[in-house]
Amino acid sequence: MVFLTNKIARNLIIKEGRKEGDVNMHATIQKSLEEIMSFIKDEEKVLIVGCDNCAAKCKSGGRPEAEKMESRLKEKGVNVTGWIVPEPAGASLCKLSNTKKVLLEDHSDMVGESDSVLVLSCGQGIHTVMDAVGDSLIIHPGCDTTFGGETTKDGELIEEFCSLCGQCIIEHTGGLCPLTLCSKGLLNGPCGGTDEGKCEVDANKDCGWKLIYERLKSFDRLDLLLEYQEPKNFANSNQPRQLEITEKEVKFTSANGVKVIER
Amino acid sequence: MSDLSKALSAGEFVVTGEIGPPKGTNLENCLKKEADPLKNQVHAINVTDTQSAVMRMGPVAPSVKLLERGIEPVLQLTGRDRNRLALQAELLSAWELGIKNVLCLTGDHHAMGDHGESKQVYDLDSVHLLKTINTLNEGNDLAGQKLKGSPDIFAGAVVNPGSEPVEMQVLKMKKKHQNGAKFFQTQAVFDPYQLESFLEETKDIKAPILAGIVLLKSSKMARYMNENVPGVKVPENIIQELENTPKEKLQEKSAEIAARLIKELKDLCQGVHIMPLGWSHVVPKALELADLTQMAEIKN
Numbered sequence: 001m002v003f004l005t006n007k008i009a010r011n012l013i014i015k016e017g018r019k020e021g022d023v024n025m026h027a028t029i030q031k032s033l034e035e036i037m038s039f040i041k042d043e044e045k046v047l048i049v050g051c052d053n054c055a056a057k058c059k060s061g062g063r064p065e066a067e068k069m070e071s072r073l074k075e076k077g078v079n080v081t082g083w084i085v086p087e088p089a090g091a092s093l094c095k096l097s098n099t100k101k102v103l104l105e106d107h108s109d110m111v112g113e114s115d116s117v118l119v120l121s122c123g124q125g126i127h128t129v130m131d132a133v134g135d136s137l138i139i140h141p142g143c144d145t146t147f148g149g150e151t152t153k154d155g156e157l158i159e160e161f162c163s164l165c166g167q168c169i170i171e172h173t174g175g176l177c178p179l180t181l182c183s184k185g186l187l188n189g190p191c192g193g194t195d196e197g198k199c200e201v202d203a204n205k206d207c208g209w210k211l212i213y214e215r216l217k218s219f220d221r222l223d224l225l226l227e228y229q230e231p232k233n234f235a236n237s238n239q240p241r242q243l244e245i246t247e248k249e250v251k252f253t254s255a256n257g258v259k260v261i262e263r
Numbered sequence: 264m265s266d267l268s269k270a271l272s273a274g275e276f277v278v279t280g281e282i283g284p285p286k287g288t289n290l291e292n293c294l295k296k297e298a299d300p301l302k303n304q305v306h307a308i309n310v311t312d313t314q315s316a317v318m319r320m321g322p323v324a325p326s327v328k329l330l331e332r333g334i335e336p337v338l339q340l341t342g343r344d345r346n347r348l349a350l351q352a353e354l355l356s357a358w359e360l361g362i363k364n365v366l367c368l369t370g371d372h373h374a375m376g377d378h379g380e381s382k383q384v385y386d387l388d389s390v391h392l393l394k395t396i397n398t399l400n401e402g403n404d405l406a407g408q409k410l411k412g413s414p415d416i417f418a419g420a421v422v423n424p425g426s427e428p429v430e431m432q433v434l435k436m437k438k439k440h441q442n443g444a445k446f447f448q449t450q451a452v453f454d455p456y457q458l459e460s461f462l463e464e465t466k467d468i469k470a471p472i473l474a475g476i477v478l479l480k481s482s483k484m485a486r487y488m489n490e491n492v493p494g495v496k497v498p499e500n501i502i503q504e505l506e507n508t509p510k511e512k513l514q515e516k517s518a519e520i521a522a523r524l525i526k527e528l529k530d531l532c533q534g535v536h537i538m539p540l541g542w543s544h545v546v547p548k549a550l551e552l553a554d555l556t557q558m559a560e561i562k563n
Binding site: 183184185186187188189190191192193194195196197200201202209210213222225226228230231232234 | 343347368369370371372374375383385386387388389390391394405421422423425426427428430431434435437438441442450493494
C-alpha cells in the first residue's frame with residue numbers, strides 16, 4: 001500500500017477549496033489599537049512598516065492596512081512619520097537584504113526621523129526589521145503571529161495543518177496531523193466528545209480523528225488506529241531551538257541538548 | 264484487590280454511582296447530599312475530576328472522605344491538567360491514601376468550562392494513562408526506573424456506544440483494553456438495542472462493561488443532553504413521558520425511567536454506572552424498582 005505524501009493528501013481530503021494561487025505562510029492578526037497605543041509614548045515619532053507577503057494575505061500588514069494604521073494612529077494624536085511596505089510586490093519583510101535596502105537606503109530619511117517602528121508582520125518580519133535597524137529604533141510588534149497557515153479558496157480561508165511540533169507522526173495517521181487537527185492534540189484519539197464527525201468544542205469543527213479514520217479507512221489501514229502511539233517527546237520542544245549546519249552534520253539544539261544528524 | 268474488582272471477578276451485577284466535588288471547600292455538604300444516599304446501594308462511587316473543565320475541588324480529597332465513610336471510590340483522572348510527572352505522582356499518592364480504582368479519561372476541553380484561558384496539558388491521553396497505570400503496577404515509572412514499592416491499581420476507561428461512527432468507538436475500546444483497561448463504564452445509554460449491537464461488535468473484548476444510566480430530571484434536561492452531550496440520544500418517547508409528568512412527580516418518574524432502562528440492560532452487561540447529577544436521593548428508589556436491592560442486603 002503506497003502512502004501519498006502530505007501535499008497530495010491534502011488535495012484529497014475533505015477540502016476542495018485549494019486553488020492554483022494558494023500558498024503557505026505565517027498567519028497574523030493585528031493587535032488592537034488599544035494595545036498598540038499602550039506601546040507608544042507621548043512625542044514618540046512612529047514609523048509603520050508592513051509586509052507585502054503573508055501579512056498582506058492576512059490583511060494585517062499589507063499596503064491598505066499600513067495606510068489605514070497611519071490614519072488611525074494620527075487620529076489618536078500619534079506623530080506618525082509615515083508607512084513603508086517594502087517593494088517589489090509580494091516581497092517578504094523577512095528577507096533581510098531587501099528590507100535593509102528599503103529601510104536604510106531607499107527610505108533612510110523616514111527612518112532617520114523616527115524614534116520607533118510599528119511592525120505589521122509576523123515575528124520573523126519583526127526580527128528582520130530589528131536586524132536591519134539595529135539599536136537605532138525601538139520596535140513595537142503590531143501583530144500577533146498565530147500559526148503556520150495554508151490558504152485555500154484563493155486566500156479566503158487560511159487553515160492550519162502543521163503545528164511545527166518537532167516530531168512528525170503523520171506516518172501513523174494517513175498524513176493528517178492529530179496534534180493540529182484534534183482540539184486536544186491526542187495521539188490515540190478520538191476522545192469521547194466526538195460525534196457524527198464533529199468536535200465537542202465546536203459543532204462546526206470537524207473531529208480531527210474522524211478525518212484520520214476516514215483517510216485510513218480509504219487505504220484499508222484501520223489497523224494503524226490500533227497501534228499504540230507513545231506520548232510525545234517534548235524534549236525537542238524546549239525553546240529556544242536552533243539548527244547548526246556544518247560540513248558533515250546538522251545539529252539540532254533545544255534546551256534539552258543536541259541531536260546530531262549526519263549529512 | 265479493590266471491592267469493585269472482586270465483585271466484577273465474582274460475576275456480581277455491579278452498580279456504581281458518581282459524585283462531583285464542590286466548587287469550594289464545602290465537601291461535607293456535598294457528601295451528605297450526594298454520597299450518603301448511595302451508601303450500601305452501590306459497589307463504588309466515581310469521583311469526577313474537574314468535570315466539564317469547571318474548576319472545583321480535585322477528586323483525591325473526596326475519595327479519601329468516601330473511604331472514611333466506608334464507601335469505595337473510583338478516582339476519575341484526566342490528562343487535561345497534569346503532565347506525566349504529575350499524573351504518576353498523583354497515582355502513587357492516591358494509592359497511598361487507599362484509593363484502588365482509577366477511571367482514565369482524556370478530559371473535557373477547557374473551552375467547555377470556566378477557565379478557558381488556562382494552558383491545557385494533554386501530555387497523556389486516556390490510552391497513555393491506562394498504560395501508565397500498568398507500568399506503575401509492574402513496578403516501573405514511565406522513564407523505565409524501578410519503583411520503591413508499587414501500587415496495584417484497578418484501571419478502567421469509558422466508552423461511548425452512541426457516538427457515530429460507532430466503528431471509531433469500537434477501535435478505541437479495543438485499544439484501551441489492549442493497553443490496560445480492566446473495566447468499562449459507558450456514556451449514558453437510552454437505547455438497549457443500540458447497546459446490544461455495540462456489545463456484539465465488541466464481544467471479543469474480554470472486560471466487564473457497566474452501562475451508563477443518567478437520571479433525567481425533566482424533558483428540558485433531556486433535550487439539553489441531546490443537543491450538547493456527544494453520543495447521548497434520549498428518545499422522543501421518554502422526553503414526552505417527562506413532559507407529561509407534573510413537577511412534583513418528576514423524581515418518581517425519573518426513578519421509574521431509570522429502573523426500566525436498567526431492567527432492559529441487565530442481561531446485556533455486567534453492571535450499571537449511575538450518574539445521578541445531584542439526585543442521589545432518587546437512586547435507591549430506582550434500584551428498588553429495578554430489583555437491584557441485593558447489593559444493599561449483602562453489604563448490610
